[in-house]
Amino acid sequence: MAQFARVSRSVGLITLQNPPVNALSALARQGIVDAVKRALSDPKVKSVVICGQNGIFCGGADIKEFGTNITGPPLVPMIHAIEASNKPVVAAIEGSAFGGGLELALGCHYRVAHSKAKLGLTEVTLGLLPAAGGTQRLPRLIGVPAALNLITTGRHVTAAEALQLGIVDQVTDHNTVDEAVKFALSVAGKSLDARRISTYPCPCPSDVDALFEEVMQKVRQSARGAIAPIACVQAVRAAATLPYSQGMEREQELMATLFTSGQARALQYCFFAQRAVGRWSMPSGARWDTSKPRSIHKAAVIGLGTMGRGIAVALAQTGLSVVAVETQEKQFMEAKKMVSGMMERGAKRHGTAPPLDKITYSQNIQAVADVDLVIEAVFEDMALKEKVFQQLSTICKQGTFLCTNTSALDVDHLASQTRNPELVVGMHFFAPAHVMKLLEVVYGPRSSPQAVATAMQLGKKMGKVSVAVGNCRGFVGNRMLKPYLEQALFLLEEGATPELVDGALEEFGFALGVFKMSDLSGLDVGWKVRKGDGLVEPGLASGPSARIRQGRRYSPLGDLLCEQGRFGQKTGQGWYRY
Ligand SMILES: CC/C=C\CC(=O)SCCNC(=O)CCNC(=O)[C@H](O)C(C)(C)COP(=O)(O)OP(=O)(O)OC[C@H]1O[C@@H](n2cnc3c(N)ncnc32)[C@H](O)[C@@H]1OP(=O)(O)O
Numbered sequence: 001m002a003q004f005a006r007v008s009r010s011v012g013l014i015t016l017q018n019p020p021v022n023a024l025s026a027l028a029r030q031g032i033v034d035a036v037k038r039a040l041s042d043p044k045v046k047s048v049v050i051c052g053q054n055g056i057f058c059g060g061a062d063i064k065e066f067g068t069n070i071t072g073p074p075l076v077p078m079i080h081a082i083e084a085s086n087k088p089v090v091a092a093i094e095g096s097a098f099g100g101g102l103e104l105a106l107g108c109h110y111r112v113a114h115s116k117a118k119l120g121l122t123e124v125t126l127g128l129l130p131a132a133g134g135t136q137r138l139p140r141l142i143g144v145p146a147a148l149n150l151i152t153t154g155r156h157v158t159a160a161e162a163l164q165l166g167i168v169d170q171v172t173d174h175n176t177v178d179e180a181v182k183f184a185l186s187v188a189g190k191s192l193d194a195r196r197i198s199t200y201p202c203p204c205p206s207d208v209d210a211l212f213e214e215v216m217q218k219v220r221q222s223a224r225g226a227i228a229p230i231a232c233v234q235a236v237r238a239a240a241t242l243p244y245s246q247g248m249e250r251e252q253e254l255m256a257t258l259f260t261s262g263q264a265r266a267l268q269y270c271f272f273a274q275r276a277v278g279r280w281s282m283p284s285g286a287r288w289d290t291s292k293p294r295s296i297h298k299a300a301v302i303g304l305g306t307m308g309r310g311i312a313v314a315l316a317q318t319g320l321s322v323v324a325v326e327t328q329e330k331q332f333m334e335a336k337k338m339v340s341g342m343m344e345r346g347a348k349r350h351g352t353a354p355p356l357d358k359i360t361y362s363q364n365i366q367a368v369a370d371v372d373l374v375i376e377a378v379f380e381d382m383a384l385k386e387k388v389f390q391q392l393s394t395i396c397k398q399g400t401f402l403c404t405n406t407s408a409l410d411v412d413h414l415a416s417q418t419r420n421p422e423l424v425v426g427m428h429f430f431a432p433a434h435v436m437k438l439l440e441v442v443y444g445p446r447s448s449p450q451a452v453a454t455a456m457q458l459g460k461k462m463g464k465v466s467v468a469v470g471n472c473r474g475f476v477g478n479r480m481l482k483p484y485l486e487q488a489l490f491l492l493e494e495g496a497t498p499e500l501v502d503g504a505l506e507e508f509g510f511a512l513g514v515f516k517m518s519d520l521s522g523l524d525v526g527w528k529v530r531k532g533d534g535l536v537e538p539g540l541a542s543g544p545s546a547r548i549r550q551g552r553r554y555s556p557l558g559d560l561l562c563e564q565g566r567f568g569q570k571t572g573q574g575w576y577r578y
Contacts, residue, residue, distance in 0.1 A: 002031030003053075004038050010046040011184045012039030012087075013177070021059030022052040024100050026072025028062070032104075033073045033081070040085055046188035048085070049180045050108060051092035052101075057117070060099025063126065063268055066259070075100055075132040076248070079107035083196050088187045092180030093168065098122045098156075102167075103132035106141065109195035110187065111168040112180040113159040119167060124228045125154040126271060127264030131255035133198065135235035136247045140200040142166050144211065144240050151236060152219050152229045198244045212237050225509035231258055280441075280456060280468035286449030293453035296401075300325060300368040302388055303378035304335030306522055306570060307405055310433025311375055313342045316358035317434065318462045323368050324361050332363050342434060369395050373458065375427055377405040380525050385409060386417050393418035401451050403427040407478055408529050411471045412444035422448035425455050428475060429464075431521040439464040444471040485526070488514040489555035493547075498575045515575035518558075519568035523575075527562040 003015045014035040016022040024032075032050075039048045052058050061075065082089050082104070091097070091105035093113040099122050105111050113119070121130040121138065129135055130151060139147035142165045150157065162168045172179040193199075205211050216233050223229040231254040238250035258264055281287045297320065301312045304326035312324045324339065326332040340356060347354035360367070365388075368374055374396065376388050385404065392402050402424045404414055415421035426442025439459040443452050452468055459466030469476045491501050502513020512520065530536045535549050536559050546556055561574060568574030 001025065001028040002035045004035040006042070006045060007049075008181050008185060010044060010188060011181050012042065012045040012048040013181065014039065014048060014050045016050070016052040016058055018062075019054060021056055021096070022054075022101070023059050023062040023064075024075060024104070025062035025065060026070065029073045029075065029078055033078055036078075036082060036085070040087060045087065047087055047184035048089045049092050049177065049184050050082075050089060050104070051177045051180065052094065056095030057091065057093045057097040058101025058104060059096055060101045060122065061132070063271060066268060067265065075103070076252075079104055079132055080198075083107045083109070083198060085109075086192065088184060088190065088192060088195070090180045090184045090187070092176045093117045093119065093159075094176045096156075099126075099130065099134075100132050103130055103134040103137070106134065106137040106167075106197055109192055110170075110183060112170045112172060112176060112183050113162060113168040114176040115159050115171050115173050117159045117162075117176075118156040119159070119162050120154060120156040121151050122154040122156070124152060124232055125267065127226075127228045127261060127267040128258050129228060129232045129235050129251070129255055131251050133248065133251070135232065135251050136239045136244055137197040138167075139236050139239045140202045140244075141197050143203045144205065144236060147239075148215055148233065148236050151232045152215075152223075202240050204240050208237075208240055212240075224506060224511075227261060227263055228258055231255075274465050277465065277467045278456070278460070280452070282443055282447075282449065282452065282468070283445075283470075284449070286452070288453070288456070291449035291453040293457040294372070294399075294401075294450060296320065296372045296454065296458050298323070298371045298373075299458075300371040300374045302365065302368070302374060302376045302392075304331060304339070305377065305379065306431055306520070307429060307433055308375075308377035309335055309339050309342065310431060310435070311377055311405065311429055312339055312359060313346070313434040314429070314462050314464075315375075316343065316355045317346060319355070320358065322359045323371055324359050325363070325365055325367060326361075327363055327365065329363070332361070336361055346434070365391055366395055368392065368400075370397055371400060373401040373403060373454070375403045375405055380406060380409065380528050382409055382413070385414055389414050389417040389424070393420070399423070401425070401454055403455060405429055407525065408474050410444075410473075411442045412446065415444055415446050421446040423451055425451045426471070426475070427455050427459070428477065430477065431517075437463065437465050438477060439466045440475050440477055441466050441468045442471050442475055443468060485514060485518065485558075486553075486555070489557050490553065492557055493555055519574035519576055519578075522568050522570055523558055523562055524567040527559060530559065 001018045003017055005013045007013045018025055018028040039045045089108040090110040091108040094117055097105050097119045102119050102121055121134045123130045146165055159171045163171045219229045219233055235251045235254050238247040279288050299315050299320050300323040301308045302325045304324055312322050315322045326335050343354040374392055378384050378388055404426050405428055407428055411426040415424035425447045428440040430436040430438050441455040456466045488501050498515035502515050505513040547554055566573040569578050572578050
């Protein structure tokens, strides 16, 4: 799992070979230990380069091993042995160096990265901390504030940022391994005293207590119930206040608590589940690996309400040309302003230019004639959507995919309104559509595998986790949401307030409480669906008998709000006042 070769006469080249991401499995670790021993004992080898095969340095520890009886050499002594080597070791970083992969690179004496490489201590996203010395070496290398930022968020940094922070020594546009070999030749025989990060003092601000108190408060606020980011801060604090060996002990102690936690298990389940949904299949036998998507360059969004605006922004941020159509004058003017504002705020956060020129606006549906894909996001009303699909079917060029953002209506029925039902699928986003990562791609019996593959690929390009689901009422997401919303309403009837319920959910870790989320999405959508289901009947809005409908407990509170025109944020009032 790690190949050894001598190149350029005196450089020992160790290549990690564990596809697809060169994860540090037991066999890979054994391979590295053996190869390092070989390099160090070969008198012809004067310096060493460690790289990964197939353009990726290392995706970190093998997550599949977690929760099993882990065998093979442990990571920490393996990395210590590399750092302690008396021959210079250079990491050649291509593709990704994440988690244990970056920790391995930090144990090397030098790091050369390709300009397109991404680096990060991502463990926190899996409910863990960088426990192969990452919490102790990174602050010593780049300082406490920058290390805290990277370790508590798990964010990926580009090679350019890594160079600026001091994580890598050189960035190249050329062949990274060749450059690293040249680098290794140039440092052979030089003293390594100043290159072992674990021996560095940790650069520390004068008031350590105040700094960590402030950071801990911020992390508690943003991490919302997650234990790993807190442990990350505690581990970095150990780096700042204790000698390296004691800091390592603290790192291991904290990791031991996280390793078996329910949060870590859940986040790791989520990691694999998010990848598993990419391997979709349909009852017809069509599959992700046999269905070819078509490239989408220009897309349209019909209807610029809450959802349509978010979808237009998400498409433009992906780099697509977007035609945004809204036929109602008032909504059209308002939407233009809101969409630009959303893009400007997003661009400011990412330090980029807002892609304002990617969107053209129109009040005429004919403007979508030449697009490759349309996402319909008009109000949740079957008659209205039928009309839109009939129009789209005659206006759009041959082969345009017609997608609906409906959250509950029959996608197959909408397909039947068109000349080419095989081009119709659901693309159901969740509010706010430019932020939320979940996308349901809804196929009906007539949807073609290519339409599904194209929507799935477009979703991935937009940074979404796309999940292919069958066509049924509420699909999967809203079927899961229904009992959650119901129970929240019952809590109100039993004496809680919306603030109390939302507060408890947010404390638990939800980004938004259920009532805030409902106000954001718009209360009228659910009202319309409940009316369609025969649950909302005039004269039944109050009194005890009103609380049993269709044989089940029912709360009419949401209906009462809607009867007063309180549809949520968009009308200035919903569960809350805005
Ligand atoms: C003592 C503890 C020390 C260290 C702890 C750690 O190192 S924890 C692990 C930290 N590493 C990460 O967080 C990186 C996770 N991986 C990724 O972010 C991406 O996979 C990556 C490397 C950027 C590649 O992305 P890409 O989009 O190209 O591929 P994809 O994500 O679909 O992955 C391809 C298959 O590889 C599997 N895989 C990825 N990383 C790991 C891993 N670290 N361990 C095991 N397996 C991994 C992934 O599941 C995919 O396989 P599949 O069969 O499709 O599930």
